[in-house]
Amino acid sequence: MSFIKTNREIVEASKKSIEDTILDGAKKKLHKINIISALNNKKQIFNKVFNWCFKESKKILYIINTDIEEVKILGLINKIFINSIEGENDIAYTGKVNICTHSRALYLNEKFDFIIYDEINSRPIYSNESINKLMEYLCNNYGTMISYSTEPIFHNELILYNLRKDKQVPIAEPRIMVTRVNIEEEIPMSVYEYLEWSINTNKKVLIYTPDDEKTHKVYNYLSNIDHKLTKNIFKDITGDSDKKELSKFLLAEYGILVTNNYNENYYGVHPLNIMIFFADNDNFNYKDLVYISSKINRRSMAEREEVIFLCNSETEDMDRCKNILRELNKRAWEEGVLKL
Template sequence: MLFFKKSNKTKKISKKSIEDKILGSVMKKVRKINVVSPLNNRAAIFNKTLDYAIAEGKKILYIINKDKDAIDLSAGLANYIDDPYCEAVVGKINICSHNVGIYLEDKFDLIIYDEVNSRPMYTRESISKLMCSISGSYGTMITYSIEPVFRSGITIYNLKEDLECPIAEPRFISTRVKLEEGIPNCVYDYLKWSINTNNKVIIYVPHKEQVDKIYKGLKDIKENLTSNIYRVKSDDSGRKRFIRFLLAEEGILITDDFNEEHIGLKPVNIMVFFADSDVFTYKDLVYISSRVNRILKNTKEEVMFICNNETEDMDKCRSILRELNKKAWEQGYFRR
């Protein structure tokens, strides 16, 4: 959810300074601005910029890949917002998805593309191309993403204020075992450790057919793991099974569904089987890894990628998360 809500809280690293950096760059007519952030971070950093653009009577577009009903804007700016996906209106905050934006014929003075608060699905090239095609000659384009989208312009990092420990960086387990045919010993040992430490486990697979195969493989050894093994496929509701998984003291869930309702389950370890599949882009892997939202110190939750061969997308996912951790260290988040 998006909350354009101003906060008076004072942090060691002030959000206000980030707001001012963005606003200052917009007022200086910087053409391209990258705002880099972990997923599921607040959009309130754009408050001052939006207020300024509205006061100047600029034509504003906010792009986010969520359904209209899933977008929640605070009362402070609600009066400025027309019905999402309508024709562009000057002095209003017009909202659309990437796919809708492709067909827009209007030119905008300020465009903010937010893929931090929705599932990131599009390449940097397609995002840049879209924004440039609907930006006015002197307009400003801002991307809010896990990585810099524009190769030119400026880059500002916005890290989570409540961060006390590093973001979980995935560990890789390479195996020659065909996962559809059996569970490797190293994976079994990790599952056993997770259950013994009262961490639930979500296992993501790329295809629904693999859900059944992994489920069967785990059920065959459930006596040594746990009887609480569940499966949820993306093409069925699976709601009751998911609720049983949530209510269980410990358990394992196998799914090909990246649904957002899995976010926030704690404590949980994430495993991605067939992580080297072409189905998983590096943005998918970052999105899945972010389900482990380690905030408190000494949190033990982990992310594991199980594969036959390491891929460029796996490496890129880990590099992006490592870079966010590096910036957090440099800015003193973990030394509080």
């Protein structure tokens, strides 16, 4: 069942599927539509509106910040309908879903009748203001723009919820641990005990840091504490082509990986706890925190996988991240998607 939010009021939509609701919006020439979802929702919801756009000879643009080949692998769109716009000389076609990244879209000269900006199936990188401005620039006056994100990009516009029906357990909402300890030099005893508990219960732990330097410092500190914690402590640095440490972590029964590489996926790792050290660092905005938190892929409530933000002070970005994930869980409960 779809839900629509307009003028800050929520009213139950018709019994139509979200695909039909999107199609109706395009036919009625709604200019802006928000679709809200948890990250990594691969359910196809745009095929009906794509087919209608093809029949009406409308030009479509699909913006996603991942490798175009990844879009084909994910099966988000039928491969036959895809036209990749990557090089400077690539052009957009009618009768195709023209796909490109945000950075490539900045240099497009065409105007489009139907635009989707997908932040759900790739790492969110750009601000809502940048996304809004880009779509406004590229869209025809009577065209339709859709933001597909964890939160509304367009204010006071139509909102639809596309909840993940394959996920019947709540999204992990982060827990915040505030400490006065200088995390670059040591860790609080509570964190040590948490890591020890994770290892003793055969859980793997991902520790995210904001940059290379802090990754090295945290890794060196944990490696030199003692061997009572674990010998299975590894690190993975952004841009490092040597993935031996990462492979060892993935193959180990339990262990700790310290990394600043946010782009790696760990959906096959269970059970898994995630800690974000220096969560109050300016390098972590709320979209980064939502993205990293969503790497927890709970299979059941019994696994009790969780996310912890370790910081010296709580920030607005942390609060915003928590509110976004809490709202998604609230919607899922209200629609009966989640099960205890």
